[in-house]
Amino acid sequence: MSLLELKGVTKQFGGLTAVNQVDAAIKQGSITAIIGPNGAGKTTLFNLITGIYKPDKGSITLAGTSLLNRKPNQIAGYGIARTFQNIRLFKEMTALENILVGMHTHLHSSLISTLLRLPSVRKEEDNAARHAYQLLQTVGLAEKCNEQAKNLPYGEQRRLEIARALATKPKVLFLDEPAAGMNPKETKVLTELIIQVRDDFDLTIILIEHDMKLVMKISEEIIVLDYGQKIASGNPDEIRTNPRVIEAYLGKGAVRNGL
Numbered sequence: 001m002s003l004l005e006l007k008g009v010t011k012q013f014g015g016l017t018a019v020n021q022v023d024a025a026i027k028q029g030s031i032t033a034i035i036g037p038n039g040a041g042k043t044t045l046f047n048l049i050t051g052i053y054k055p056d057k058g059s060i061t062l063a064g065t066s067l068l069n070r071k072p073n074q075i076a077g078y079g080i081a082r083t084f085q086n087i088r089l090f091k092e093m094t095a096l097e098n099i100l101v102g103m104h105t106h107l108h109s110s111l112i113s114t115l116l117r118l119p120s121v122r123k124e125e126d127n128a129a130r131h132a133y134q135l136l137q138t139v140g141l142a143e144k145c146n147e148q149a150k151n152l153p154y155g156e157q158r159r160l161e162i163a164r165a166l167a168t169k170p171k172v173l174f175l176d177e178p179a180a181g182m183n184p185k186e187t188k189v190l191t192e193l194i195i196q197v198r199d200d201f202d203l204t205i206i207l208i209e210h211d212m213k214l215v216m217k218i219s220e221e222i223i224v225l226d227y228g229q230k231i232a233s234g235n236p237d238e239i240r241t242n243p244r245v246i247e248a249y250l251g252k253g254a255v256r257n258g259l
């Protein structure tokens with residue numbers, strides 16, 4: 001069953017059509033990659049789904065509910081979380097604090113009860129800290145809980161971003177170039193983590209990624225964009241042998257190079 005549906009989604013910036021008539025049906029529980037050359041419209045598509053931009057044309061629905069004309073925080077409230085191409089952690093805060101900030105929208109205490117430090121508030125805070133710690137365990141960062149985000153190696157900062165996104169209890173998780181700047185060892189850990197969180201948190205995951213080994217390994221479905229248009233979609237075998245995708249993006253040596 002498809003959870004997220006896009007029909008004819010189009011976005012123009014001045015004379016440039018960054019996303020052009022894109023259709024997609026993302027299955028619940030799947031891992032889908034969006035690939036394509038630089039400037040193909042991948043991040044713009046993420047921004048359209050997460051409400052940062054409004055499409056000029058087309059429809060976007062999550063479980064049948066339209067996401068058009070909703071603010072990013074409303075869309076987050078429907079269960080969509082994301083990470084960004086450029087890491088957006090609070091650098092001076094600890095790993096644990098970064099996750100607690102991510103949870104903030106899910107805490108219920110009123111301002112007055114927070115100021116009075118009522119037992120109900122303390123209980124909620126304890127539970128939040130416990131849950132945040134569990135999320136750090138999930139991404140393999142429990143031992144770094146009191147470390148400031150800025151002191152974590154790059155690969156760990158990216159995993160912390162994923163933990164923070166998970167703190168909002170999403171149904172759909174968007175990852176924008178999660179392996180960017182990672183070394184092969186960090187990428188391997190990340191690959192396993194993405195599959196693990198999909199399974200453990202019952203997520204639907206959509207990622208933009210240029211690391212084709214990672215993409216081919218974890219994706220059930222791949223959508224290829226070029227100049228804003230969807231030029232192909234299919235499973236990794238279909239995509240790696242698609243002449244149009246090889247021409248526009250993968251290059252002729254892709255299959256030979258083990259993709």
Ligand SMILES: Nc1ncnc2c1ncn2[C@@H]1O[C@H](COP(=O)(O)OP(=O)(O)OP(=O)(O)O)[C@@H](O)[C@H]1O
Nearest residue numbers: 013016017018036037038039040041042043044045
């Ligand atoms: N806010 C904006 N204003 C004007 N043009 C924009 C804006 N955002 C993106 N674009 C343009 O839209 C096109 C698609 O950009 P986008 O960032 O979506 O591509 P991408 O596939 O994510 O690229 P990359 O792989 O380099 O991240 C590009 O030509 C880009 O310059």
